[in-house]
Amino acid sequence: MATTLAPQQYQACIEACQDCAVSCDACANACLHEQDVQMMARCIELDRDCAKLCYTAVSFMASGSGFAQQVCELCAQICEACAEECEKHADHMDHCRQCAEACRRCAEACRAMMGMSA
Amino acid sequence: MATTLAPQQYQACIEACQDCAVSCDACANACLHEQDVQMMARCIELDRDCAKLCYTAVSFMASGSGFAQQVCELCAQICEACAEECEKHADHMDHCRQCAEACRRCAEACRAMMGMSA
Amino acid sequence: MATTLAPQQYQACIEACQDCAVSCDACANACLHEQDVQMMARCIELDRDCAKLCYTAVSFMASGSGFAQQVCELCAQICEACAEECEKHADHMDHCRQCAEACRRCAEACRAMMGMSA
Amino acid sequence: MATTLAPQQYQACIEACQDCAVSCDACANACLHEQDVQMMARCIELDRDCAKLCYTAVSFMASGSGFAQQVCELCAQICEACAEECEKHADHMDHCRQCAEACRRCAEACRAMMGMSA
Numbered sequence: 001m002a003t004t005l006a007p008q009q010y011q012a013c014i015e016a017c018q019d020c021a022v023s024c025d026a027c028a029n030a031c032l033h034e035q036d037v038q039m040m041a042r043c044i045e046l047d048r049d050c051a052k053l054c055y056t057a058v059s060f061m062a063s064g065s066g067f068a069q070q071v072c073e074l075c076a077q078i079c080e081a082c083a084e085e086c087e088k089h090a091d092h093m094d095h096c097r098q099c100a101e102a103c104r105r106c107a108e109a110c111r112a113m114m115g116m117s118a
Numbered sequence: 119m120a121t122t123l124a125p126q127q128y129q130a131c132i133e134a135c136q137d138c139a140v141s142c143d144a145c146a147n148a149c150l151h152e153q154d155v156q157m158m159a160r161c162i163e164l165d166r167d168c169a170k171l172c173y174t175a176v177s178f179m180a181s182g183s184g185f186a187q188q189v190c191e192l193c194a195q196i197c198e199a200c201a202e203e204c205e206k207h208a209d210h211m212d213h214c215r216q217c218a219e220a221c222r223r224c225a226e227a228c229r230a231m232m233g234m235s236a
Numbered sequence: 237m238a239t240t241l242a243p244q245q246y247q248a249c250i251e252a253c254q255d256c257a258v259s260c261d262a263c264a265n266a267c268l269h270e271q272d273v274q275m276m277a278r279c280i281e282l283d284r285d286c287a288k289l290c291y292t293a294v295s296f297m298a299s300g301s302g303f304a305q306q307v308c309e310l311c312a313q314i315c316e317a318c319a320e321e322c323e324k325h326a327d328h329m330d331h332c333r334q335c336a337e338a339c340r341r342c343a344e345a346c347r348a349m350m351g352m353s354a
Numbered sequence: 355m356a357t358t359l360a361p362q363q364y365q366a367c368i369e370a371c372q373d374c375a376v377s378c379d380a381c382a383n384a385c386l387h388e389q390d391v392q393m394m395a396r397c398i399e400l401d402r403d404c405a406k407l408c409y410t411a412v413s414f415m416a417s418g419s420g421f422a423q424q425v426c427e428l429c430a431q432i433c434e435a436c437a438e439e440c441e442k443h444a445d446h447m448d449h450c451r452q453c454a455e456a457c458r459r460c461a462e463a464c465r466a467m468m469g470m471s472a
Contacts, residue, residue: 025180026181029182032277032280060403065399095123167302183281266359
């Protein structure tokens with residue numbers, strides 16, 4: 001529903017980026033309240049970066065910006081780095097497992113979007 | 119799906135804010151390409167402000183911030199101002215009609231959230 | 237220099253918010269690399285919130301938004317909460333001491349701006 | 355003053371991005387209130403994109419993010435596109451002339467920063 005006003009070809013990617021932004025913000029906060037926070041520092045950093053780029057990507061796509069693709073290309077890279085880190089903790093922490101999945105889906109959606117809008 | 123990691127009580131409000139942010143960014147862009155842009159200047163300004171606050175509200179809620187309520191309170195005010203302006207153009211412009219609806223839903227969700235998390 | 241295009245009455249407040257946003261982002265990162273991260277969790281949270289609101293406030297002021305005052309009012313509150321937390325660590329950590337000062341200056345500039353622009 | 359807590363090597367680039375973000379937000383707003391807004395539509399779009407990336411770049415640098423360089427690389431591209439458009443109106447509109455200069459300085463600072471931090 002949320003994205004019917006945005007350019008049609010970006011719908012799936014907007015939703016994946018919205019999901020990923022929220023997952024990363026929530027995962028960073030959950031990491032910050034784990035007992036061994038120090039072990040989660042790298043995860044918190046990447047969650048933070050990934051959330052920021054995802055919100056930015058949503059806004060560029062929703063605005064129909066001519067730079068939407070380039071923002072999504074960078075977004076895909078940061079999503080993959082964040083997924084990789086979250087996956088290290090996925091066995092023990094459900095928030096990292098869920099966040100890694102959201103990051104993988106988002107990276108895929110960004111790469112699909114880049115292919116489409118040539 | 120996107121918000122399952124975020125605090126449970128914020129789910130509906132996060133979705134309404136995501137929808138509203140995207141609708142406002144898209145509406146501003148559509149307004150900017152109308153023939154009579156000058157008539158849409160106030161709408162573009164309010165779309166711009168409303169989108170920014172909505173993204174900010176999503177991020178505060180997703181992070182479980184202690185200031186989420188206060189950000190949502192301000193968000194509701196801006197949503198209402200934006201809805202009021204968009205409604206003036208709703209008969210002639212579908213993007214303004216849809217955006218006004220997204221803004222009204224978001225304002226309502228923000229006010230409901232404020233009531234809940236006392 | 238940076239703000240000469242922005243509304244004249246906001247110059248001082250824009251600069252204080254820019255300073256505070258950067259200080260909070262930098263302090264959060266420094267906190268995250270302290271040995272006892274757990275002790276810094278609350279500080280990291282408030283730095284995160286404060287940075288976000290400061291960037292938002294800068295953008296509202298630079299855009300000449302009609303909601304600039306209200307954003308600055310909320311910004312002042314978050315700055316004060318962040319300053320209070322940072323001050324607890326100011327004796328031992330220079331980043332917290334500097335960040336607390338930036339937050340206090342920013343809160344003051346936001347309150348002064350609110351008084352001015354009636 | 356504002357950036358003393360941020361990584362030393364980013365100081366100049368942070369200041370240039372702060373300046374550019376504010377200039378673009380202010381220029382977009384000034385364009386929106388020109389008599390012939392339609393002629394300024396492209397400028398408003400690029401100002402909007404450029405402001406967003408500049409704020410994002412500031413935050414990545416201030417946080418000491420490992421992706422700061424890549425964000426600045428994209429930022430430089432958007433700054434150059436925005437400068438090019440603003441320069442078309444620079445003779446008649448002082449806000450476009452000043453904004454174009456801020457964009458050129460920012461693009462240069464971003465490229466210099468990318469060279470430095472190998």
